[in-house]
Amino acid sequence: MIHHPLFPLSLLACMALSAAAEPVRLAQTPVVSPDGSLVAFSWRGDIWTVPAKGGSARRLTTHPALDTTPVFSPDGGQIAFLSEREGGRQVHVMPARGGQPRQLTFHTEGYDLAAWMPDGRELLVTLVRDHSWMRGSRSARMALLDVSERKAERVLLDDAAAECSVSPDGKKILFVREGEMWWRQGYRGARAGQIWLLDRGSGECRQVKAEATECRFPLWKPDGSGFYFTSNRDGAFNLCEHDLASGRTLQITRFKTDSVVFPALSKDGGT
Numbered sequence: 001m002i003h004h005p006l007f008p009l010s011l012l013a014c015m016a017l018s019a020a021a022e023p024v025r026l027a028q029t030p031v032v033s034p035d036g037s038l039v040a041f042s043w044r045g046d047i048w049t050v051p052a053k054g055g056s057a058r059r060l061t062t063h064p065a066l067d068t069t070p071v072f073s074p075d076g077g078q079i080a081f082l083s084e085r086e087g088g089r090q091v092h093v094m095p096a097r098g099g100q101p102r103q104l105t106f107h108t109e110g111y112d113l114a115a116w117m118p119d120g121r122e123l124l125v126t127l128v129r130d131h132s133w134m135r136g137s138r139s140a141r142m143a144l145l146d147v148s149e150r151k152a153e154r155v156l157l158d159d160a161a162a163e164c165s166v167s168p169d170g171k172k173i174l175f176v177r178e179g180e181m182w183w184r185q186g187y188r189g190a191r192a193g194q195i196w197l198l199d200r201g202s203g204e205c206r207q208v209k210a211e212a213t214e215c216r217f218p219l220w221k222p223d224g225s226g227f228y229f230t231s232n233r234d235g236a237f238n239l240c241e242h243d244l245a246s247g248r249t250l251q252i253t254r255f256k257t258d259s260v261v262f263p264a265l266s267k268d269g270g271t
Contacts, residue, residue, distance in 0.1 A: 036271030040070035
């Protein structure tokens with residue numbers, strides 16, 4: 001079992017499904033609603049929600065294809081997610097309480113979904129449009145996708161970017177470059193992931209956190225003063241906090257075997 005301080009997957013193990021008395025195990029891609037009241041996650045190829053305090057999980061999608069990576073809109077009224085129901089991984093959006101999904105993208109190479117922009121009008125995605133030996137983070141580009149109408153994506157960074165996080169004011173984006181597979185513990189070397197910052201106003205990118213080991217999964221703090229991230233400096237990934245002004249880093253958890261991965265945070269930072 002993976003330990004996760006902001007969203008303990010152990011909680012999911014004791015939640016009964018509304019449709020059957022079956023516990024949810026090995027839930028994936030958890031995300032917290034803006035008000036901290038709900039958690040959305042993918043399980044058995046579909047999207048589900050559950051009260052953050054615990055309770056019965058509610059199934060939002062039912063399809064033979066894989067549905068994954070839910071992301072709440074800023075007002076909590078919609079959920080964007082990825083689905084393979086049309087072949088490639090395409091972005092869909094649906095009401096957070098359930099309803100008919102609407103497909104937003106149609107490119108055969110597919111997309112990876114990162115976040116909603118604070119105004120709720122666009123989604124931050126990463127995409128691959130060139131031939132590559134690996135359809136992964138090392139070749140993905142960062143772009144904005146319009147939610148209301150079908151149009152070409154607006155490329156923000158024509159270079160490798162993954163695990164993106166948008167600042168509360170939408171003006172800056174944290175992202176990861178390089179990095180080994182997230183389940184590999186204790187890696188040290190030239191391919192260790194680093195955290196970078198894109199300033200949308202100037203277009204400048206700069207490295208803000210790098211170690212001999214992996215720095216992954218950045219999450220902006222609600223006040224924009226810094227971010228949370230995970231580091232495997234102790235072998236397993238642990239949660240850390242980094243202050244942008246001072247450059248100081250504080251390690252929050254100290255797990256020795258299980259890792260903190262895919263952390264999630266509510267808009268107010270309370271959940």
